[in-house]
Amino acid sequence: MKSPIKRIRSMLFLSTLITLSACSDMATYSPSQQVNIKLGHGLDTQHPVHLGMEYMADELNRLSSGDMSITIYPNQQLGTERQTLELLQIGSVGMTKVSAAVLENFAPNVKVVSLPYIFESKAHAHRVMDSEIGRDLLKESEQFWLRGLTFYDAGSRSYYATGRQIHSPEDLKGLKIRVQPSVTAMAMVNAMGGSPTPIAWGELYTALQQGVVDGAENNPPSFYFSRHYEVAKYYSLNEHTSVPDVLMISTHLWNSLSSQQQQWLQQAADASAVHQRKLWATSEKEALEAVIQAGVEVIYPDKKPFADAVVNLLDEYQKEPDVYSYIQRIQEKANEE
Numbered sequence: 001m002k003s004p005i006k007r008i009r010s011m012l013f014l015s016t017l018i019t020l021s022a023c024s025d026m027a028t029y030s031p032s033q034q035v036n037i038k039l040g041h042g043l044d045t046q047h048p049v050h051l052g053m054e055y056m057a058d059e060l061n062r063l064s065s066g067d068m069s070i071t072i073y074p075n076q077q078l079g080t081e082r083q084t085l086e087l088l089q090i091g092s093v094g095m096t097k098v099s100a101a102v103l104e105n106f107a108p109n110v111k112v113v114s115l116p117y118i119f120e121s122k123a124h125a126h127r128v129m130d131s132e133i134g135r136d137l138l139k140e141s142e143q144f145w146l147r148g149l150t151f152y153d154a155g156s157r158s159y160y161a162t163g164r165q166i167h168s169p170e171d172l173k174g175l176k177i178r179v180q181p182s183v184t185a186m187a188m189v190n191a192m193g194g195s196p197t198p199i200a201w202g203e204l205y206t207a208l209q210q211g212v213v214d215g216a217e218n219n220p221p222s223f224y225f226s227r228h229y230e231v232a233k234y235y236s237l238n239e240h241t242s243v244p245d246v247l248m249i250s251t252h253l254w255n256s257l258s259s260q261q262q263q264w265l266q267q268a269a270d271a272s273a274v275h276q277r278k279l280w281a282t283s284e285k286e287a288l289e290a291v292i293q294a295g296v297e298v299i300y301p302d303k304k305p306f307a308d309a310v311v312n313l314l315d316e317y318q319k320e321p322d323v324y325s326y327i328q329r330i331q332e333k334a335n336e337e
Contacts, residue, residue: 035068035261037094037253040078040087042201044225048283049097049152049245050074052276056247060268068264070095076202082181089145091252099154100243101182107141112326114184115317116191116240116310117303120334125242126153126277127333133326138246147254149247149269153280154219156239160228160296161215162208166236167301169193169309178204178216188240189217191310201226208232221280224287229296236299238306247272 039057043050050072057070078084078093081102087093104111112118119125128134129151138148159166159177166172172194179185179196186196197213207213208231215232217240223229247269254262292298317323 034066035257037068037070038073038078039070039095039097040073040076040084040093041097042076042081042084043074043097043222045074047225048221048276048279049154051279052152052272053097053247055275056268056272059271060264063264063268064261068261080200080202085146085248088248088250088252091145091250093250094253095149095247095249097152097245097247099180100151100246101180101185103141103146103148103246103248104182104184106144106146109140109322109326110137110246111182111184112317112323112330113137114182114241114243115314115327116188117307118314118327118330119242122153122156122242124334125244127336128330129244131333133329133333137326141248142251145251147249147251149249149266150273152245152247152273153277154243154245155221155280155284156237156242157217157219158235158237158239159215159217160223160232160235162211162232162234163214165234165297165299166215166238167299168305175214176212178207178213185241187313188310191313192240192306193309204228205231219284220287220291221283224290229291229294233296234299235291235296236301238301238303240306240310 039053041050041053053070053072057072060068060070078096079087081096081098082105084093084096085098085102085106088096100110101114104114113128119128134151138150141148159172161175164171164175169192172189172192175194176197177189177194178199179189180201181198186198189196194215199207199213204213204216205226205228208216208228216228218226218228220235223232223235229235249265257265288298314327317327
């Protein structure tokens with residue numbers, strides 16, 4: 001629970017951003033004039049997801065012949081993922097990129113893509129995201145003034161630790177593992193024997209350095225670009241989840257656009273997702289090579305014990321018919337070509 005001081009700081013932070021941006025931004029969303037969209041996110045400018053969004057901005061400018069543009073604010077300049085989503089909800093920021101794990105706090109059914117080992121392979125994950133299942137998930141948050149445009153590949157998340165190799169779930173016992181603010185992520189780490197500890201991404205390096213947490217879990221590019229490899233020297237590629245990133249737009253902005261502008265924007269977003277997947281594959285390989293060169297021990301454990309530890313989590317969602325329906329639809333996609 002936040003302390004009163006932290007709650008006040010958060011409120012002041014949001015108030016400042018709203019005051020600075022509301023008047024000017026909302027004026028640019030009219031379809032009768034040129035549209036400049038403000039997009040905020042928390043990633044480094046070298047990250048393949050950021051590069052994918054740059055590609056989208058270029059593509060949108062080309063498709064609209066300069067009538068539509070996107071200004072990108074990386075590195076949490078406009079706030080954390082949760083804060084930028086809240087700014088989208090009131091229309092003060094136009095677009096953002098968030099992890100699906102964070103989005104589930106606004107659209108509970110989206111938690112399905114964060115479930116451990118729900119995808120059997122990267123090809124399976126891509127088939128789901130490109131199908132009607134993916135399109136349905138992107139619309140789950142519309143009632144909360146948030147619309148998904150596309151999914152970005154965020155690879156598979158694996159554990160890294162500061163002082164212990166992780167070969168099996170038993171090695172997680174007694175370790176405080178940083179997780180995203182997600183009920184699903186916390187349940188997974190608990191099931192595997194660790195102690196889940198939600199910490200903001202921007203605070204994690206210091207938390208690892210000072211021993212506030214013993215480890216975390218993320219994909220190779222994020223592990224590398226965050227420089228967490230400087231303090232966490234053991235990276236265990238158990239690949240427990242393949243949580244995608246989601247490109248979001250405020251419905252206040254989306255509904256103010258003409259049908260032609262919506263088409264241009266959706267087309268640019270779709271093209272950027274295809275481009276970003278290629279960037280991701282290259283970045284993932286380069287990131288692993290870089291952390292190994294920096295002295296990180298990369299471990300390739302048997303994934304079965306990790307999967308076995310969480311197998312009951314999927315069955316528990318029979319109590320949530322909507323989520324369980326998504327689980328069944330995703331599983332049916334596993335064997336499609």
